[in-house]
Structures are given as C-alpha cells and as structure tokens.
Amino acid sequence: MVPSPRAWFHGPARFPALAIGAGFLAAVLPIGLLAWFSLTAAETPLRGEIEAHSLSEARGIAVSLESMFQEHAILLQSNAVRPRFLQAIKGGDRAEVHRRLEAISALDPHIEGLFLATAEGKLWANHPETPEAWGRDVSDLPAFKGVIEKGGPHVSEVHERRVGAPDFVWAVAVPVRDDGRILSVLGMLGTVEGLGAMLESLRPGTAHLYIVDQKGRIAYHSGKPAVGLAVDVSSVSPVREVLAGREGVIEHENPLEKDDPRRISAFAPVRGFGWGVVVETPVEKAFAPIRRLRLLVTVVSIILAALLGGGSALAARSYVRRWILFDAARGKAAELEEIVLARASRLKTMSAMSQALLACRTVECAADLVCRVVANEIGFRMAWVGLADETTFDVRPVAECGYEEGYLASVKVRWDETPEGMGPTGTAVRTGQPVIWSRILDDPRYAAWREAARLRGYRSSAAFPLLVEDKAIGALSVYWAGDDFPEDETAILQRIASDAAQAIHRILLWERVARGKDEWEKTFDAIHDPIFIHDMQYKILLANRAYQEVSGRPFHDIIGMPYYEVFPRREGPLACCLAARESQEEEEEEEEISGRVYRFHSYPIFDAERRLASAIHLIEDVTAEKASAEALRESEEKFRGIAAAASDAIILLDDRGRVVFWNDSAGRIFGYSEDEAMGKDGHLLVAPARYQEAFRAGYAAFSATGTGPVVGKTLELDGVRKDGTEFPVELSVSAVRLEGRWHAVGVLRDITERRLIMERLRREMEISSGLVEASGTMSRALDRDRLLSAVPPLAAKLVGSERCSIYLWDRMIEAFVVAGLHGFPAELVPAVRAAPIRPKELPIIGEAKARRGPVPVDDATASPLFPPGFAARFHLGAVLAAPVMREGDLVGGIMFIHSAHHAFTEREIDLARGIADQLALALANADLYRETQEKAMTLAHRMETIQVMHEIDRGILSSVKGEEILRTAVQLIGRVVPCDRVTVTLVDREAQAFKVVEGWGLDWAGKGLTVPFDQTDAAEVVRTRRAVSRPDLSLEYALRPLDRRILEDGFRSDIRLPIVVHDEVGAVLSLGSRRVGAFTPDDLATAERVAAQIGVALENARLVEDMEELFIGTVKTLSAAIDAKSPWTKGHSERVTEYALWIGGAIGLNEREMKALSLAGLLHDIGKIGTYESLLDKPERLTPEEYEIVKAHPAKGAEILAPIKQLKEVVPGVRSHHERWDGTGYPDGLAGEAIPLFGRILAVADTYDSITADRPYRKSPGRAWAIGEIRRCAGTQFDPKIADTFVGLIERGDPGGAAQASGR
Secondary structure (H helix, E strand, O other): OOOOOOHHHOHHHHHHHHHHHHHHHOOHHHHHHHHHHHHHHHHHHHHHHHHHHHHHHHHHHHHHHHHHHHHHHHHHHHHHOOHHHHHHHHOOOHHHHHHHHHHHHHHOOOOOEEEEEEOOOEEEEEEOOOHHHOOOEOOOOHHHHHHHHHOOOEEOOOEEOOOOOOOEEEEEEEEEEEOOEEEEEEEEEEEHHHHHHHHOOOOOOOOEEEEEOOOOEEEEEOOOOOOOOOOEOOOOHHHHHHHOOOOEEEEEEOOOOOOOOEEEEEEEEOOOOOOEEEEEEEHHHHOHHHHHHHHHHHHHHHHOHHHHHHHHHHHHHHHHHHHHHHHHHHHHHHHHHHHHHHHHHHHHHHHHHHHHHHHOOOHHHHHHHHHHHHHHHHOOOEEEEEEEOOOOOEEEEEEEEEOOOOHHHHOOOEOOOOHHHOOHHHHHHHHOOOEEEOOHHHOHHHHHHHHHHHHOOOOEEEEEEEEEOOEEEEEEEEEEOOOOOOHHHHHHHHHHHHHHHHHHHHHHHHHHHHHHHHHHHHHHHOOOOOEEEEEOOOEEEEEOHHHHHHHOOOHHHHOOOEHHHOOOOOOOOOHHHHHHHHHOOOEEEEEEEOOEEEEEEEEEEEOOOOOEEEEEEEEEEOHHHHHHHHHHHHHHHHHOOOOOOOOOEEEEEOOOOEEEEEOHHHHHHHOOOHHHHOOOEHHHHHOOHHHHHHHHHHHHHHHHHOOOOOEOOEEEEEEEOOOOOEEEEEEEEEEEEEOOEEEEEEEEEEOHHHHHHHHHHHHHHHHHHHHHHHHHHHHHOOOHHHHHHHHHHHHHHHHOOOEEEEEEEEOOOOEEEEEEEEOOOOOOHHHHHOOOEOHHHOHHHHHHHHHOOOEEEOOHHHOOOOOOOHHHHOOOOEEEEEEEEEOOEEEEEEEEEEOOOOOOOHHHHHHHHHHHHHHHHHHHHHHHHHHHHHHHHHOHHHHHHHHHHHHHHHHHHOOOOHHHHHHHHHHHHHHOOOOOEEEEEEEEOOOOEEEEEEEEOOOOOOOOOEEEHHHOOOHHHHHHOOOEEEOOHHHOOOOOHHHHHHHHOOOOEEEEEEEEEOOEEEEEEEEEEOOOOOOOHHHHHHHHHHHHHHHHHHHHHHHHHHHHHHHHHHHHHHHHHHHOOOHHHOOHHHHHHHHHHHHHHHOOOOHHHHHHHHHHHHHOOHHHHHOOHHHHOOOOOOOHHHHHHHHOHHHHHHHHHOOOHHHOOOHHHHHHOOOOOOOOOOOOOOOHHHOOHHHHHHHHHHHHHHHHOOEOOEOOOOHHHHHHHHHHOEOOOEOHHHHHHHHHHHHHOOOHHHHHHOOO
C-alpha cells in the first residue's frame, strides 16, 4: 500500500518526499545530488533498526532455549526424586525403570532418548532399549561428567551419539540421590535436527540464525553455511563475545563466509547453560535496496527531470515499504519476546512449586499450595482440590483459592454415575482423564451447578485427575471467567495436577507408616495369655498386659524384678525354668495357684556361642481344660489310638514294639505305606540308629509296667524318613492297655517349620539381649579405664570373634593409640601397644569413617586396607572394623579379629555397629563424668549447681521422647543459669527458618512461631556450630528484626548455643536476661553442657525407638508361633484367606478392600486363642456345652481386634463369619445383606476349607461333595451370589485368575 501524500512529509518517508519536491523545483543536477545525499543519510537509521531488531530476536530465542533447558531439567528432577523410581534403581528392577523412562518420554516430544547410568559411569538402562549397550562405559559423556563435577543438573555440548544411528546430539542430565550421595545419573538426549525443527518457527526471515554450545561449536544453523554441525567457530568475533556471557551487536568480517564475509551480528547468551545465540545479517543484503536506489537516482538524474521525479517517487515508495516492514518485524519480535519471557516465568513458578511440595507434610498444605499457584499465579477465577472417598463416592474438598464465596458448601460433588457425579470433577475422577467444558452456563450437563456458578462469575470449567499409578485419588478443578476455556493452559494444569498427586500420595503413605507401629503394639497386648521374658538372673526384661493383670502390678514396677517375686510368687524359679536351663530345651509344668491351674512353658534363648542368655515364659490358665480333661479321661482312653485322619503321625506299638496301627499322616511324614509298616519294629522305622539301643532298653520296662521316662511327656527328637533324611519331630507318648497288654501310642508332629521360626526368634532375641547387656555394662562404667577394660571381652563374646581391640584418637600426637585389648597372644601384646598408629598406616579405619559404618574384611592378607605384611605380623585372618563416632567426628575404632578367614554375617555387622555406637555414647558419658568429678574436686563451693545439673541430666536422660527432653531442660535450666527467658528453636533447613518448640519468658514467641534465618542472628550459631554470647544487646551493631524486638521487650543480654544431634545443629538454645552482662563464662559453660546433654539425650531417644522397632519384629514372630495351637487348623487361616480373595477378585473388590479382606481371612479365627486345645482336637462330636464354648470365638475375635483402629473394617467380618443367610447363625443372628460382605465371603471360604480338610472326628468327604454342599445351602446358609461365584471359580479350574485380575 502506497502512503498518502500527507504521510510522505511525516515519519520515515520524509527523505524521498523532499527529494521529489526538490526535483520539481530545481534543475536536474541539484536534484540528483540532493537525492544522492538523502539516500546516503538514510543508511544510519536503517542500520539502527536492523541492529535493534536482530538483538531483540537473539534475546527472545536465547530465553526460549533457557526455558526449554529448564523445563527438561525440572521434568527429569521431579522423576529422580520419586520414591518408587529410586526403589526400582536400588532394587535392580530394570523393567520398572524402563516403564518410568517410557512415561517421561511421552511427556515431551523434544526427547529423542533417555538414559540411566550408575555413579561409576556404566550405562544401566536406556529408552529406546538397546540391551547390547548396557554396561558400556559412558563416564566420558559430557552430560555425565558435568553432573558428577557440579553435583547438579547440567546441559552438555553437542557431540556424536554413542548408541544408535550416528548423528549429533545434546543432552540434559540430573543426579539421582540417595541419602545425599549420587546413586546414578538420569539424562535425556535431543538431536540437533529436532532442535532445528523447534527453532524454525523462531528464525528471522532474512538473517541467518545459528546456535553454539559451551565450546563454541555449531549446534544449529538456519542457512547453508560453508561449515557443518559441531564445527568449532569459537574464533568468530560474536561467538567469542557470547561465550564470555556478553550480549550486543557488532559489524565484522566472518572468515567462514567466503562470498560475503561482511556481517552485522547480534548475539545473546543462554543464561545458566553456557550456550549462545547469534543472529547474523550480510551487510550487502541489508543495504542493497538503498544502494540500488542510489544508482537508479544517478541514472535518472542524467536523463530527465520529469523522469527523475517519477523515479524518486518509486524509490521513496520502496523505501517507505521497507521501513513499514521493519516496523512490523520489530513489533512481532517484541510480541515474541514477551511470550517467551512469560513462559520462562511460568516455568520458574512451576519449579518453585515443585520444591515447595516436597516440604509439605500434610495433604492440606500441598493442596493449598497448588490452588494458590493456579488462582494467583496463572490467574484463574477459582481453583480447588478434592479427594475421592472410595466408601461414600463423595469428592471431599481439602483446599481452595480464588473467588469461592461459599461455592463448595452450596454444591455436592460425587464421582459415581449419579447426577452429582456427572460434572467435570466427578467425570475426571471416574475416568482418569482431563475434562474441559466451555460455556457451562449454556451446557445442560452443568444444570446441577449452573446457578451457583453464575452468581460467582464462572463461565467455563475444567477438572484434572490426581493420578497415582493410573488411579485417580482426587481432582484439581479450575474455573475461568471467560466463555471459552483457555486450552493453551491445559498442559501446565496437567503438570500441576501430576505434581500435586505425587505429593499427596507421598504424604498419605507417610501417615500410614506412622499408624502401623501403634497397631502392632495393641495386637501384642491383646493376646490373652500372660507372656514375660527374663535374663539369667531371672529378672523380668519384658511383659505383656496380660502378665501385668495377672500379677496385679504395673509395667514400670515389675521390670528388673525377679519374676518369682512378682508372679507366681515363690521362693525361687519354677522347676520347668530350672529344667530348661539344665536341658537347654523347652520345658513345661503345671501348678495350682489360688484355686486356678496354670501351665508354665519355658523356652530357652541362646547367645552367639550357644550359651543360655535368657528365657521366654508363656503362662496358660488351664483350669477349665483340666476339669474337662478329668471328666473325659475315661472315654477318651478308649479312642486315643484311633485317629487315622489326623494331620500328625499316630503310631500304635504292641508290647513287643511292633506297629499295629499306622495312620495316613504317618505314611506321608515318614514315607512308608501302611502295608510296609504293619508288623515292623516301629523304632527301626522312625528313629535314627543312635537312639535304637536306648529305645530297646526302655521299651522292655514299659511293656511290663506301662510306665517309663517318656510316657506322658512331650519331647523334641529327630526322626528319619524312608529315604534316610533326618528331621525334627515333636513326640508325645501315652500308654494304653489293650487285651491285657501295654501298648504305646506315639503322636509325632513334623516341627521343621516351627523349629525354623523359633530359631529366628532366638537369633533376634540374642541380638536384643546382647545389645541390652552391652548397653547396661557400658552405661554403668563411668570410669574411662574400667570401661575400656570391660568392653573388649564383652564385645568379642557378643560378636563371636577371637580377639577384640579398641583404638582411640589422640589429638596431641595426631595418631591412634591402643586403649583396650582382648584375646591377643602374650607375645603380640607388646608389639600391638608399642607405638601409635598414624591414619595412613591403617587405612581400614579411614574407610570405616568414610562409610560411617562397619567395614568387613573376610581375608585380611589380601586386602588393600592393611599395609603389606601387617596382617601376617599380627596374625590377622579376618577383621571387622567399626568406627566410633562422636558428633560426626571419628574418635576411635573397634576391631573384631579372627586368626583365619571368616565371612562376617549381617548379624555380626549389626552387632558391631550397635556396640560401636554404644561405646561412643559410653565414652562421652565417661568423659562427662570425669569432667564433672574434676570440677567437683576443685570447685567444692559449686556443689549445689552440680546437683541441679544432675537433676537436669536425670530428667532428660530418663525420657525417650524428644518433646519431654526439651520440656524438662527448658523448665530446669533456669535453676543453674539465672535468666529471664529460655527458648528452644528447631532448625528447618528446607524452609530456611527456625521454629519455636519450647520456652518461657516471651509471650509472643509461643510454640509454632516460625522465624526466617534472615530475621535473627541465631543463624550464625547454625553456621559456625559455636555458642554466641552478647553482654549488651543495645551496643550490638545492626540488630536483625527479631533481636531488635527482644531488646525492645527489655532483654539486655543473651547467650545462644547449638544443640547438635547426629552431627549437625538440629536446634538452638537461647537464654536471655534483663540485666547487662548477666552471663558469666561459667554460665556459658554450664549452658553449653546442658545443650550437649540435650543432644545426647535426643540421640538416645532415637536409639530407643530403633530398639523398640526391633522388638516389635520379634513380637510378630512370637504372635505367629502362638497362633498355631491346634494341629487340625494348621494352614486353615491361609487357605481361607486364599479362597476369600478368589471371591473378592471375582466380585470386583478394589485394592483397599482386598487388603482388608486378606486381614479378615488371616484373623477370622483369632478368637480361638482362648479356646482349649482339647476341644479343637476332640475326635468325637462336641457336647452342647462344649459347642457353646467354640461358638464364642467370633465374638472373642472381634473383642480382641476392636481396640485397633486400623482394623475397623476387619472386625465386622471376623464377628459375622458364622452368620447364616436365613438368620439362624451366630453370634448376632443377622440375616441377608444385613450380614457384612466380608462375613458372607468368609462363611463360604471357611466352610469349603472345613469340608475339604481332615478333622479328628472324620476324614474329608472330598472336593466334589464340598461343592455340592455349598450349592445346596445357597440361599439358606450362604449368600446365593457369593456361593454361585465361588462354585463357578472352582469348576472353571483357574480360581486364582480372579485375584490376579483384581491386582492382588
């Protein structure tokens, strides 16, 4: 379009317009000269426009690259911290890692490939997969080297691809950390071709664009240069400038461009990544129109003035058009720069949000953060986060932000297929897909919420599911004020929803773990039988609630007392206890106490050297059992030898020891058929040869009298199978007189599994008792020399080593000195103690310090951790070295030595670690005690202060809870250090702030107050780990805001001290006074001691928690052992659980319901803990009274489990699994669907297993009969749908498929 005549005399067209006017007013020559000089002058503003436009384009493209690199780094980093991804790497689960790499690749089209390398530089996994490359050394890859050197994200230079098709690539990589160390490196690859495709939309129209990496090599070029990709152009002037981090425009000679070397180049760096952008325009092309116009003016001026005027007009028009094009390009560049900068800002906001989500500890915190970002940062009208309730199908709001005005309270949102669940939020949760609705006020699907939305200005809406492993746990819902939802925001909203889902899932998992500890403690105390454990002095170490109740004394009174002074009260230990100690085997006895009969079981526990260390006692109240047994004794004697259907082997021998009865279980256990066994010598069949002589001698006496040393007792012996293999059995022998002759009835049970369980239990108790013994010995030895003398023999005994030595660091000589020895030959002792050892002379101690844990060396003679000849000189075969650390510093080491090669076990390593930790604490206590004694002797006048300090020590060391320790210290410290205020603040390094947890004297500094590091000088204490004393706050220069407020409240002096926990400052103790110079050096020293003791006490509290968790594991094993009371029900609970899960999977129970159903199946018969074994094992029909006792077990089981909140879904199923569909069941007589679903499922599974398993009163009628019985009772005893489902599963022959389909 040609400018109007008025426009010719204004703006950029004024020079050609003047030239035309002059042409008509003057002669040809003056007109030509004027036009010539006018066009020459026009080059200056044109040059400025070209430079400004080129620089703007270079900056915009640099910002785009910076944003792209940041986005890639954030994507990789967010996946590198996922717990499941980290667990897969540590567990070697390459399939799971590949699934995660595939998921990352799907999120970004610019990703050409992904790789995961070990910290040593070995390729471990990649996508697309190339298994032949796994294990290849990639440690020299630029991206890998950059991450290892920087310890953080890195963008590499351009290089040739190592794996796959040969081409040029670039990479972004991040570290994958575990406990602070780099476990592996996760990276992505992008091709230069892909980078070029992205930059095509950004490249300038007439200029050349090229991108260079950190080394000045070309990564992309928009033209057709004389050089190729990855060629070094660092010598070119603009490249040198941009690699130095500068931006600007220069005119220069480009030596790489032969045809047209003169260039105008604008350049801008990609901040933070070392790359650069150059926009280059050939000078000849830039000014070609003006120079051609200048030639044209010269020619026309020679010809005609009239033609000169027309030619000038055409030239001016051409010039104006070019000027207008430059203006348009400049506007477009500005718009592009604005868009790119906005995108970079958005990515930075996302990065900050991801970091903040990692710090959240509650679901509400994470949800509120996400809502604030969506509403405040992105600009939506309102945003809210809701979680899906799998029971009620409601979507429960947990956070909102923006213009809400009661919207969530006025509407009901569900996620089922009801009308309230068909909106965007419910649909997103139900389908797991994003839902976007524009113009919602006109959409009939939005009728349920239309009026509430209209009143608040919502015009369009979207919901994004919070997905965790492809399952929606809730949704992020957003509302826009416009009719059309901004779809360009969809990607970032999906990203926000994904980050929120992972954060909420992490928080929910953490809360679930915290509830687990309480659950198992209550389960242990719910056991009705009293249980206690005692040491070798018969002093009680541990007891459950039932023992406390039967003894009538609380837990804290009985611990440490001899059990015979508690219950049962007597002169000394029980006979079975003494017998077990003598025989080192399980023993039992019965005793009548106050009209009740108790059966005492004593189980010995051995240490590492198979020496008796302690014992477990189980007490059963068998009063009712004994009464019932007495009443039934005469009738049971007639049938005692007839139990062919028993799961235990039952063998009847005549008076000559020949087999006259051999049940099926005997054949299954020993391998002989009935025909092979009948008439044979029973002892020769089932007993090892070493027992034969003793059996023959004892059986002769038994045949004559019906008595013997084993009659009426239960023994654990070894049996032998037909193939010659030996295995442990439990043997019970009784005498029966048949046809005037004495016969022996032997019941033998294969106890291989039980022996393994008890062995594991004993090993755990050995570790626990060993650590308790070591802790007791060390805690009592306050004298340092006595401690170092007592520890080596004790430690060697616990770990099982021949020798033990302790080395301590001497700061004066900077070397290790021998402080304690045990087991060394006399001739080696002088050499061992001869001279100090420098760190370089014994590398194993340095290695233990670096690992912060024990270092096992199975063969010391071949290990580089010992100097040449050292192992031979001191007769070292195998060595286990554990560091003794105090507050993060190495203060010594303890070594466990074998003279021959030895493979150290995990148990020995754990014991070594525990002993070293306790030694460090004991040395600290001994040093503290020695210092206290020295001060007591030299400063007698300060006895009162020492007494109060002892009270503080006792108060905080007697507690195992951090809150109580801090509360006690804060309450008592004012008695030893005169002050007017005390405050303890925890250090939150993630939030860069202090949090007040205890204190007094400052009304406004209550619990929970958070103070940023930059608001107080206390941050200096954290940084230096040193105490700070300020005698006069008014003289301090430039007080921080918090300190200024303290001064304004009248406090004139203070001291601040670090509380070190686990080698870092975990809290700060602050004392203040209203007097100037109130604190003396002695006050500061006293306060430092309190702070140090608080740190030690907090570490002790952590150690106690760890020991409690170890003991809980022991209790679980013990609980499982107690559960197996009857041989008839062995495996019953597991099979019922399996059948129940088949049914649950077939009827579509979700994962949570399947887990609850599994617990209900395992615990459904827990009420039989209180049912007598004689009733469970009775071979004939129960009497009505006995049947009533058995019928009580569902209610008893529910009563046991009821106090455990985490099992509230399990209790109804346990209570109702004997209810009937027609209402005639027990204990509550429920009918139809009033019976809980779990109860209906368990009824079918329990009945099926009971029919198909053998019982003492009958053999199993078989699977077909059981299926017919369940089908017959459908609608009367069983839920017909459940019964039909189960029968169908059994008849199809693949019942496990239902459980697998449900995700089990």
